[in-house]
Amino acid sequence: MKAASSSSLLDAAMSPHDYALRPSDIKKIRQADLVIWFGPDLESFMSSATRNQHNLLTISDIKGLDLHHFAQGHHDGDGHHHHGNIDPHFWLGPQQVASVATHIANKLSEIDPNNKKIYKENLDHFLSQLTVTTADITQRLKPVQESGYFVFHDGYGYFEKSFNLNHLGHFTVSPERKPGAKTLIEIKTRLAKGDVKCVFSEPQYTPAVVDTVTRGSHVSRGVLDPLATDIEEKPGAYFDFLNDLTTQFATCLK
Numbered sequence: 001m002k003a004a005s006s007s008s009l010l011d012a013a014m015s016p017h018d019y020a021l022r023p024s025d026i027k028k029i030r031q032a033d034l035v036i037w038f039g040p041d042l043e044s045f046m047s048s049a050t051r052n053q054h055n056l057l058t059i060s061d062i063k064g065l066d067l068h069h070f071a072q073g074h075h076d077g078d079g080h081h082h083h084g085n086i087d088p089h090f091w092l093g094p095q096q097v098a099s100v101a102t103h104i105a106n107k108l109s110e111i112d113p114n115n116k117k118i119y120k121e122n123l124d125h126f127l128s129q130l131t132v133t134t135a136d137i138t139q140r141l142k143p144v145q146e147s148g149y150f151v152f153h154d155g156y157g158y159f160e161k162s163f164n165l166n167h168l169g170h171f172t173v174s175p176e177r178k179p180g181a182k183t184l185i186e187i188k189t190r191l192a193k194g195d196v197k198c199v200f201s202e203p204q205y206t207p208a209v210v211d212t213v214t215r216g217s218h219v220s221r222g223v224l225d226p227l228a229t230d231i232e233e234k235p236g237a238y239f240d241f242l243n244d245l246t247t248q249f250a251t252c253l254k
Contacts, residue, residue, distance in 0.1 A: 042088035093158025144253035147197040191217045198252035222252030
């Protein structure tokens with residue numbers, strides 16, 4: 001067996017919230033040497049397909065992984081985020097990513113011992129780059145830690161806690177669910193106070209509600225993309241993603 005290659009079932013622009021597996025997806029899952037998924041909190045569409053899968057790494061089951069929980073009542077009534085109320089956006093937290101990367105490398109070494117040395121070297125290189133990048137981001141975001149902002153959907157908690165950002169609120173819990181009138185009025189009222197520096201939208205969703213709420217205010221506008229749709233898939237792409245996210249926060253909050 002040659003050193004591992006990976007592929008994903010969903011393209012970067014596709015949302016896991018409302019995806020349905022196709023027969024070709026099932027075939028890929030059955031043929032894979034290892035299937036990595038977060039768990040039902042993010043990819044409920046995978047639950048039945050992974051039920052009898054022996055070669056499985058379920059990220060939400062990793063022991064010692066510091067996963068955050070949403071505040072009580074933080075689900076939207078149509079099934080999103082209600083399995084145990086775990087925030088599944090772990091890839092936005094460097095500490096969580098380091099732990100997951102280590103588990104993936106160990107699992108690959110277990111099923112493919114001939115390439116154990118390669119997996120170890122790749123992991124060491126990744127963790128070293130992660131340490132350097134995290135330190136750099138900390139310095140870049142330090143000047144804007146006090147600046148308050150609103151995000152479109154409540155998906156950035158790991159990043160915000162890692163870098164002590166001043167998140168004031170969100171438009172919606174799940175990106176597919178439109179925010180209600182009450183939420184929009186509350187945000188508009190808060191913007192009128194003048195202490196909100198920026199409101200972030202996301203490229204996948206129409207920013208009409210953001211336009212409505214920010215109209216007439218002097219608040220800055222930014223765009224955050226938690227799915228990294230414009231980041232080219234290549235070695236080191238994860239660090240491009242973190243740096244792009246950092247630039248968006250730093251630019252809009254300064």
